[in-house]
Amino acid sequence: xxxxxxxxxxxxxxxxxxxxxxxxxxxxxxxxxxxxxxxxxxxxxxxxxxxxxxxxxxxxxxxxxxxxxxxxxxxxxxxxxxxxxxxxxxxxxxxxxxxxxxxxxxxxxxxxxxxxxxxxxxxxxxxxxxxxxxxxxxxxxxxxxxxxxxxxxxxxxxxxxxxxxxxxxxxxxxxxxxxxxxxxxxxxxxxxxxxxxxxxxxxxxxxxxxxxxxxxxxxxxxxxxxxxxxxxxxxxxxxxxxxxxxxxxxxxxxxxxxxxxxxxxxxxxxxxxxxxxxxxxxxxxxxxxxxxxxxxxxxxxxxxxxxxxxxxxxxxxxxxxxxxxxxxxxxxxxxxxxxxxxxxxxxxxxxxxxxxxxxxxxxxxxxxxxxxxx
Amino acid sequence: xxxxxxxxxxxxxxxxxxxxxxxxxxxxxxxxxxxxxxxxxxxxxxxxxxxxxxxxxxxxxxxxxxxxxxxxxxxxxxxxxxxxxxxxxxxxxxxxxxxxxxxxxxxxxxxxxxxxxxxxxxxxxxxxxxxxxxxxxxxxxxxxxxxxxxxxxxxxxxxxxxxxxxxxxxxxxxxxxxxxxxxxxxxxxxxxxxxxxxxxxxxxxxxxxxxxxxxxxxxxxxxxxxxxxxxxxxxxxxxxxxxxxxxxxxxxxxxxxxxxxxxxxxxxxxxxxxxxxxxxxxxxxxxxxxxxxxxxxxxxxxxxxxxxxxxxxxxxxxxxxxxxxxxx
Numbered sequence: 051x052x053x054x055x056x057x058x059x060x061x062x063x064x065x066x067x068x069x070x071x072x073x074x075x076x077x078x079x080x081x082x083x084x085x086x087x088x089x090x091x092x093x094x095x096x097x098x099x100x101x102x103x104x105x106x107x108x109x110x111x112x113x114x115x116x117x118x119x120x121x122x123x124x125x126x127x128x129x130x131x132x133x134x135x136x137x138x139x140x141x142x143x144x145x146x147x148x149x150x151x152x153x154x155x156x157x158x159x160x161x162x163x164x165x166x167x168x169x170x171x172x173x174x175x176x177x178x179x180x181x182x183x184x185x186x187x188x189x190x191x192x193x194x195x196x197x198x199x200x201x202x203x204x205x206x207x208x209x210x211x212x213x214x215x216x217x218x219x220x221x222x223x224x225x226x227x228x229x230x231x232x233x234x235x236x237x238x239x240x241x242x243x244x245x246x247x248x249x250x251x252x253x254x255x256x257x258x259x260x261x262x263x264x265x266x267x268x269x270x271x272x273x274x275x276x277x278x279x280x281x282x283x284x285x286x287x288x289x290x291x292x293x294x295x296x297x298x299x300x301x302x303x304x305x306x307x308x309x310x311x312x313x314x315x316x317x318x319x320x321x322x323x324x325x326x327x328x329x330x331x332x333x334x335x336x337x338x339x340x341x342x343x344x345x346x347x348x349x350x351x352x353x354x355x356x357x358x359x360x361x362x363x364x365x366x367x368x369x370x371x372x373x374x375x376x377x378x379x380x381x382x383x384x385x386x387x388x389x390x391x392x393x394x395x396x397x398x399x400x401x402x403x404x405x406x407x408x409x410x411x412x413x414x415x416x417x418x419x420x421x422x423x424x
Numbered sequence: 425x426x427x428x429x430x431x432x433x434x435x436x437x438x439x440x441x442x443x444x445x446x447x448x449x450x451x452x453x454x455x456x457x458x459x460x461x462x463x464x465x466x467x468x469x470x471x472x473x474x475x476x477x478x479x480x481x482x483x484x485x486x487x488x489x490x491x492x493x494x495x496x497x498x499x500x501x502x503x504x505x506x507x508x509x510x511x512x513x514x515x516x517x518x519x520x521x522x523x524x525x526x527x528x529x530x531x532x533x534x535x536x537x538x539x540x541x542x543x544x545x546x547x548x549x550x551x552x553x554x555x556x557x558x559x560x561x562x563x564x565x566x567x568x569x570x571x572x573x574x575x576x577x578x579x580x581x582x583x584x585x586x587x588x589x590x591x592x593x594x595x596x597x598x599x600x601x602x603x604x605x606x607x608x609x610x611x612x613x614x615x616x617x618x619x620x621x622x623x624x625x626x627x628x629x630x631x632x633x634x635x636x637x638x639x640x641x642x643x644x645x646x647x648x649x650x651x652x653x654x655x656x657x658x659x660x661x662x663x664x665x666x667x668x669x670x671x672x673x674x675x676x677x678x679x680x681x682x683x684x685x686x687x688x689x690x691x692x693x694x695x696x697x698x699x700x701x702x703x704x705x706x707x708x709x710x711x712x713x714x715x716x717x718x719x720x721x722x723x724x725x726x727x728x729x730x731x732x733x734x735x736x737x738x739x740x741x742x743x744x745x746x747x748x749x750x751x752x
Contacts, residue, residue, distance in 0.1 A: 416628030
């Protein structure tokens with residue numbers, strides 16, 4: 051038993067903090083803010099990481115990666131999320147779209163799509179949720195019908211993060227009958243500027259660029275743009291969601307901000323005892339969430355199927371987001387930390403919804419526990 | 425990084441569970457309420473057969489984990505014996521058989537057992553207890569004995585205090601795991617309104633929340649034990665952090681388990697009732713959740729709280745920016 055992330059992870063962490071200190075402005079709060087410079091900061095920083103193969107740290111060297119251990123990658127994810135994700139929308143392509151194309155794509159698809167993800171020049175979004183298919187994704191209705199040489203797609207997607215910024219979209223569509231549920235879903239790889247696909251932003255408390263609607267009308271998709279087998283998309287989606295649940299080190303933002311408060315004696319002195327007790331509990335919960343994430347990562351890396359573990363880690367970290375941000379928004383009422391705390395609080399309101407709402411995660415955990423008890 | 429117990433420790437835990445189960449399991453706790461001598465006539469020999477007297481928890485990480493696992497297994501059976509206190513005394517290399525941590529309430533669970541007790545306070549003050557004339561008891565909590573400060577001894581180290589707290593937290597982990605496992609079995613077997621309880625979504629929510637809490641505590645207990653071995657300078661802060669999480673977890677899980685069991689869970693014929701009452705001493709002593717959080721908060725003010733974002737060898741981004749500004 052060992053809880054050390056290792057020398058490589060420590061070295062990378064130090065290097066990343068240097069890069070952030072040198073290349074990310076102190077007032078950067080992520081890509082989903084009103085800051086007009088945000089996207090440019092992300093573009094520059096992603097290119098910087100790409101030059102050092104840090105953008106695709108977890109990818110095979112053959113495709114521009116560094117074959118790094120999962121623990122070095124964990125350190126990278128912690129540093130990125132803690133510092134407001136200066137890779138911006140790129141993480142979607144890096145975390146799961148790229149690896150999914152690696153695993154399920156054809157040789158031609160790997161050659162066509164992966165280099166642009168690896169060098170930071172292409173942003174991907176995922177068109178999964180629909181107005182009538184949120185948590186119950188298997189009921190999605192966006193319909194693909196056979197046409198000469200491919201498919202014609204019509205339907206609507208919603209809550210599509212970063213769609214305005216994205217160059218490509220992984221579109222989940224119905225290729226089987228409506229009753230086929232998860233057995234009739236396929237994944238299409240589509241450029242976002244193709245006729246038949248219209249993107250409209252949704253104003254939200256989460257900031258610009260975050261939520262969008264996709265209106266799809268007669269969108270043409272070629273046969274060689276299908277990822278995996280026709281009607282076989284559900285398996286890819288399930289793996290992607292499992293990855294997404296532990297692919298973002300959400301606890302790291304709580305960790306950085308709570309740790310920062312501890313280094314400010316004047317701030318600490320001003321915190322009333324009851325609130326300080328909550329802050330102390332949040333520090334412990336942050337440690338717990340981090341350890342649960344490590345356990346889930348270790349299981350994935352060891353090839354152990356532990357759905358309950360990944361979902362339990364997700365539950366712990368999203369609840370932590372809301373607990374810690376509530377503590378921080380009361381504890382930090384002025385000073386240089388305030389903008390980051392305010393942004394964290396705002397963004398944490400949504401933490402219990404994406405990648406499977408927290409109650410869906412609870413269902414998954416309960417199903418596993420009950421199955422074990424049977 | 426390998427956040428899992430070594431297989432040898434897991435095997436030892438299984439052997440311990442089998443031995444304690446064969447000796448009566450939780451029935452031992454039920455019997456000891458009527459006849460406290462069961463602790464020395466029946467329980468101590470089983471623990472000795474498992475080698476409790478030969479385990480030096482301070483020897484190395486694997487032995488520490490074996491000690492923790494034995495304590496956890498005993499907690500899962502509500503074994504009415506100061507297992508963690510026995511193991512803490514062995515590690516402290518003292519003449520006494522048991523080492524207990526006390527805080528504001530001078531009370532020791534199983535303080536009446538022979539073999540000698542050493543009592544340590546959070547800041548290290550150490551003394552031999554003398555029986556108190558005070559006959560106040562925590563209502564309904566068995567085995568808790570009030571004591572007074574007797575002869576002073578050399579102060580305990582932070583590591584010794586921490587080990588007592590860590591082992592006790594493993595006991596609470598075992599209790600939480602049992603309460604959770606029993607609830608999970610119950611909701612599968614019990615039918616109401618023509619369906620299994622497990623088919624109701626609110627029931628699933630309670631089962632899931634317990635699972636998350638137990639998994640989290642297990643990881644924190646493992647991590648804290650590893651840190652006790654590898655970073656003794658942080659032992660005290662880490663141990664109080666673990667204690668707060670252990671109390672919180674066992675409370676949540678017991679509450680969910682009781683709701684899911686319904687009235688039967690409060691009856692002494694049900695193991696949950698026995699487990700709940702036996703566990704309360706470790707929940708309240710040496711310090712309840714509020715007091716434990718207060719102590720932890722004071723320690724954090726003085727020593728900080730370790731994480732990747734408070735590591736002195738990896739300064740925060742803000743400090744790097746400041747350094748760059750003053751650089752030529």
